[in-house]
Amino acid sequence: MKRRLLLCQYTVIAAFIVLIFAPAEGRGEISVEAALSHLSFSLAGRAELSLTVHGASQADIELPEIDGIQLSSRGQSRQIAVRNGEVSSAVVHTYQVEASRPGEYTIPPIKVSAAGDTLRTVPLHFTVTKDAPAHLGGDNQIAMLEVTATGDHYPGEAVPIEIKAYFRRDHRVELHSLPSLQGDGVIMPPLRDTPRQEEEVRNGQRYHLLNWKTTLTGVKAGRHQLFFQLDASLLTPRSRRSPGALGGGGLFDSSPFNDPFFDSFLGNSQRQRLQLTSPTITFNVIPLPDAGQPADFSGSVGDFQLQVTAQPLTVDPGEPISLRIAISGQGNFEGMEAPAFPDHPGWKSYPPTAEFSASPEGDGFSGEKVFTRAIVAGSEELTAIPTISFSYFDPRERVYKTLFSDSIPITVRPGGLTAPPPPPLPRNTPAKLQEEGEPLLDLAPIRLESGPFTAEIIPYFLQTWYLATFALSLFALLALFVAHLLRHRLAGLGRRRQRRRQLATELEQLAALGDNDHPDNFLTAAKATIARHLGEHYGLEPAALTLADLEQRLPANSPLLALFSAAEEVAYGGGSRSGGNGPGPWDRAKLASCCRELRQELEALQ
Amino acid sequence: MSRSLFLPLAIFCVLATAGFGRADVEIDHLFAEGNAAYSRGDYPGAIAHYEAVTTRAGYSAAVLYNLANSHALAGNTGLAVLHYLQALRLRPGDPDIAGNLALLRSDRGLFPPKTGPAARAMDLLTLPQYSLLALSIPALLALAALLGFRYRLSRRLRLGLVSLTLLLFAFALTGAVRHYRLFDPAVVVQADARLLISPFPAAASAGTIQEGRLVYPEKRYNDFQLVSDETGRRGWLPKTAFARVQGTFPPMARDPEDAGGR
Numbered sequence: 001m002k003r004r005l006l007l008c009q010y011t012v013i014a015a016f017i018v019l020i021f022a023p024a025e026g027r028g029e030i031s032v033e034a035a036l037s038h039l040s041f042s043l044a045g046r047a048e049l050s051l052t053v054h055g056a057s058q059a060d061i062e063l064p065e066i067d068g069i070q071l072s073s074r075g076q077s078r079q080i081a082v083r084n085g086e087v088s089s090a091v092v093h094t095y096q097v098e099a100s101r102p103g104e105y106t107i108p109p110i111k112v113s114a115a116g117d118t119l120r121t122v123p124l125h126f127t128v129t130k131d132a133p134a135h136l137g138g139d140n141q142i143a144m145l146e147v148t149a150t151g152d153h154y155p156g157e158a159v160p161i162e163i164k165a166y167f168r169r170d171h172r173v174e175l176h177s178l179p180s181l182q183g184d185g186v187i188m189p190p191l192r193d194t195p196r197q198e199e200e201v202r203n204g205q206r207y208h209l210l211n212w213k214t215t216l217t218g219v220k221a222g223r224h225q226l227f228f229q230l231d232a233s234l235l236t237p238r239s240r241r242s243p244g245a246l247g248g249g250g251l252f253d254s255s256p257f258n259d260p261f262f263d264s265f266l267g268n269s270q271r272q273r274l275q276l277t278s279p280t281i282t283f284n285v286i287p288l289p290d291a292g293q294p295a296d297f298s299g300s301v302g303d304f305q306l307q308v309t310a311q312p313l314t315v316d317p318g319e320p321i322s323l324r325i326a327i328s329g330q331g332n333f334e335g336m337e338a339p340a341f342p343d344h345p346g347w348k349s350y351p352p353t354a355e356f357s358a359s360p361e362g363d364g365f366s367g368e369k370v371f372t373r374a375i376v377a378g379s380e381e382l383t384a385i386p387t388i389s390f391s392y393f394d395p396r397e398r399v400y401k402t403l404f405s406d407s408i409p410i411t412v413r414p415g416g417l418t419a420p421p422p423p424p425l426p427r428n429t430p431a432k433l434q435e436e437g438e439p440l441l442d443l444a445p446i447r448l449e450s451g452p453f454t455a456e457i458i459p460y461f462l463q464t465w466y467l468a469t470f471a472l473s474l475f476a477l478l479a480l481f482v483a484h485l486l487r488h489r490l491a492g493l494g495r496r497r498q499r500r501r502q503l504a505t506e507l508e509q510l511a512a513l514g515d516n517d518h519p520d521n522f523l524t525a526a527k528a529t530i531a532r533h534l535g536e537h538y539g540l541e542p543a544a545l546t547l548a549d550l551e552q553r554l555p556a557n558s559p560l561l562a563l564f565s566a567a568e569e570v571a572y573g574g575g576s577r578s579g580g581n582g583p584g585p586w587d588r589a590k591l592a593s594c595c596r597e598l599r600q601e602l603e604a605l606q
Numbered sequence: 607m608s609r610s611l612f613l614p615l616a617i618f619c620v621l622a623t624a625g626f627g628r629a630d631v632e633i634d635h636l637f638a639e640g641n642a643a644y645s646r647g648d649y650p651g652a653i654a655h656y657e658a659v660t661t662r663a664g665y666s667a668a669v670l671y672n673l674a675n676s677h678a679l680a681g682n683t684g685l686a687v688l689h690y691l692q693a694l695r696l697r698p699g700d701p702d703i704a705g706n707l708a709l710l711r712s713d714r715g716l717f718p719p720k721t722g723p724a725a726r727a728m729d730l731l732t733l734p735q736y737s738l739l740a741l742s743i744p745a746l747l748a749l750a751a752l753l754g755f756r757y758r759l760s761r762r763l764r765l766g767l768v769s770l771t772l773l774l775f776a777f778a779l780t781g782a783v784r785h786y787r788l789f790d791p792a793v794v795v796q797a798d799a800r801l802l803i804s805p806f807p808a809a810a811s812a813g814t815i816q817e818g819r820l821v822y823p824e825k826r827y828n829d830f831q832l833v834s835d836e837t838g839r840r841g842w843l844p845k846t847a848f849a850r851v852q853g854t855f856p857p858m859a860r861d862p863e864d865a866g867g868r
Contacts, residue, residue, distance in 0.1 A: 316840070318803040318812075320827055350806060374827075376804045441713055443675050444702040446644055447668035450637045455664045457695045457852050459789060460737040461782065473744035480751035487755070 030055040032112045034121035036097065042129045043102055051093040051121065056114035061093060064108045071095045099128035143167045145179065145230055145276040150216065152284045156301040157395045158215040158332045158365035165230055165276060166200070166207040173274070176231040179212060183226035186216050186283050189334065215365040217332055218285030228278040233271040288393055292400050296340060300392035302331015308388050308405035316413050320374040325388055328368035338371035339390040346382045350374040380412040503533060507599050514591030520570050522591050526598055527567030530560055533602050559597040633663045640672060649680035667696035671703050678710050683818040684795030686710055691793065691851045698734040716818045719837045733785035740778035743771050791820040792833065792848040799848070801841025805830030812841040821848055
């Protein structure tokens with residue numbers, strides 16, 4: 001089984017080899033065809049000539065000599081076709097056609113000898129045109145450079161312009177430089193490497209547009225002729241045919257690397273230098289007027305705003321204040337100088353630092369320039385930062401303008417850095433001691449064990465264990481306090497409940513004594529009950545409670561007072577309240593009434 | 607545990623232990639080298655070794671103490687004071703550290719400013735001691751409250767005890783706050799430092815400040831810091847002229863030119 005499989009494989013491979021390499025001679029008539037890829041092309045371009053020989057695997061080709069035309073071989077390939085089981089093959093010979101000058105050309109019949117036959121192709125006519133100048137006139141330029149027009153301007157005035165470079169979309173162009181200004185008397189800031197990129201259609205052609213927004217600034221009066229230049233290369237693909245892996249004439253002749261994509265990818269292109277030049281423009285610089293020029297004018301031209309802030313506003317004498325002077329707007333920020341700090345005996349100012357932040361539009365002449373200047377108040381009598389002024393020339397209104405900041409109030413604390421007392425002189429410096437030959441410090445000896453290491457020096461109160469212990473202690477304290485409160489409250493509740501029970505028992509006993517008509521016993525027991533409950537209530541010893549104590553604490557009409565008084569009369573007066581059978585002051589009804597009042601009063605006390 | 611896991615784990619443990627052990631040995635070796643240099647009187651050599659120990663292993667009271675001794679004997683008063691103070695942060699109340707610091711200050715004329723009796727009383731304890739006292743009071747109160755469950759104390763005794771502890775707590779807090787204000791000083795480590803009126807190199811001088819003096823940084827302006835010293839004098843010092851006690855170690859790692867050419 002295995003051997004049979006191997007046999008099949010060998011058979012298929014052998015069939016392929018025969019198919020590829022076996023000449024197709026004798027399988028049909030021999031014929032030859034010639035074709036040009038382009039019948040018209042420019043001097044920078046080229047065409048491809050294909051000679052296809054049918055019915056022969058080998059052929060001798062005699063190329064003609066044509067004046068002004070160069071034919072160079074680009075290899076050969078084999079085409080095999082199977083139609084209705086019949087195999088036919090053809091060999092295609094490819095030549096590149098390049099012209100050295102423009103004109104009308106004809107490729108005469110080419111003589112091809114194959115399998116003993118001699119054949120001739122038909123003549124081919126084609127035209128070679130001149131290369132169109134890339135940057136000169138014409139409606140279909142490959143590339144061009146344009147710049148917006150300017151007019152009359154003042155020295156130092158930043159004039160916004162746009163430089164536009166157009167490149168045809170169907171041509172590959174490589175830039176070698178940024179547009180450069182050619183001319184005197186005018187300066188331009190460095191252009192950015194990343195211009196705005198757009199697409200634009202002009203004269204029916206799609207162009208890739210690179211747009212630089214920048215400014216021109218005149219530095220001296222006069223009419224200045226300016227133009228811009230830009231260096232680039234036009235990349236023209238050089239067509240190439242790579243021979244097949246097996247030397248051509250086989251299946252692998254159509255190499256993927258013959259794709260034009262790889263021509264540019266592999267750098268297989270021809271460069272043609274382009275120098276784009278813009279039309280010349282006139283930049284007229286007129287001098288600034290002398291009339292009305294402020295004394296502090298330092299050459300700023302444009303339209304500006306001034307904002308001044310200071311920080312801090314409360315300082316010690318000698319402490320610096322950061323004065324922030326922000327000038328924003330449009331104009332020549334590049335050479336702008338910081339507004340001068342007014343000359344004032346109480347203030348000392350230091351040289352400023354400057355920082356410019358361009359506006360997001362990226363036009364290069366609008367934004368904000370911030371000057372930060374340190375100033376020091378030398379006296380506590382100073383109450384405000386003086387006004388800052390900034391003068392500039394407005395080219396639109398053609399006048400000089402001066403901006404003033406508001407005076408900024410400040411507070412200078414009294415005291416501050418005062419003259420020091422004379423410093424104490426060190427008694428014994430090591431150098432002095434060494435000079436005198438005296439022994440150095442008699443220090444305690446060094447440690448011989450390094451001890452534990454710690455990553456950082458942190459005080460106790462910031463260490464975790466300290467904070468945790470502290471929090472735990474506080475929590476425990478709080479918890480114990482709450483526990484004490486609860487305990488106290490529970491104990492009070494228990495005592496109150498017990499007193500209530502005891503009062504109920506005693507009142508029952510009193511009621512029984514009243515029912516039995518024993519007023520003396522009733523009064524004695526009532527006194528004891530009053531003394532016990534009021535004593536507890538007032539925090540006094542019940543046995544030591546006297547009528548005077550009660551009179552101080554109870555209202556004069558309190559029934560308890562009357563009852564206690566009557567009981568004392570019985571106890572100490574020797575009188576008896578036994579009323580016998582008839583109605584009397586302490587009869588049964590009276591005792592019952594007293595018992596009710598006693599209950600009400602003492603229960604209310606509870 | 608399977609044999610396949612046991613072997614790699616054992617190798618890892620051995621290598622890790624060996625690595626740690628090697629690091630410890632290296633630190634011990636550097637420390638011993640520093641001690642040997644100190645004993646020979648090679649104080650710059652001792653300083654270099656102790657600094658290497660601290661850079662690699664961190665802060666140790668003993669290493670900082672030895673480093674301070676070396677600086678003191680090498681004549682670097684400011685750095686000596688700085689490291690004595692750092693050592694005291696780690697081991698408050700250590701008699702050797704406190705004694706050597708006092709000796710050095712006395713020898714170099716770094717006398718503390720005279721203070722009133724109240725301030726002296728408050729200075730009886732240090733900030734760590736005040737911190738511990740403040741910590742102990744809630745703990746004591748909690749303990750007393752716990753004992754209150756077991757033993758009944760009279761109302762008067764309880765009131766007295768609570769008042770006393772609260773008084774102590776207030777004292778500890780006052781002391782801690784007072785000392786905290788001055789807890790993170792800086793030490794002047796430049797020999798010829800001058801307090802400036804303004805934070806600019808060309809500003810007028812407000813007077814010299816002795817190396818080893820304590821200063822208390824306030825606000826910063828670029829490379830200058832407004833400081834006040836123990837006597838209340840204020841002025842601007844370049845940041846290179848002083849080092850914070852709790853600052854990043856080692857302060858000597860700066861350019862020696864910055865540290866006054868030392």
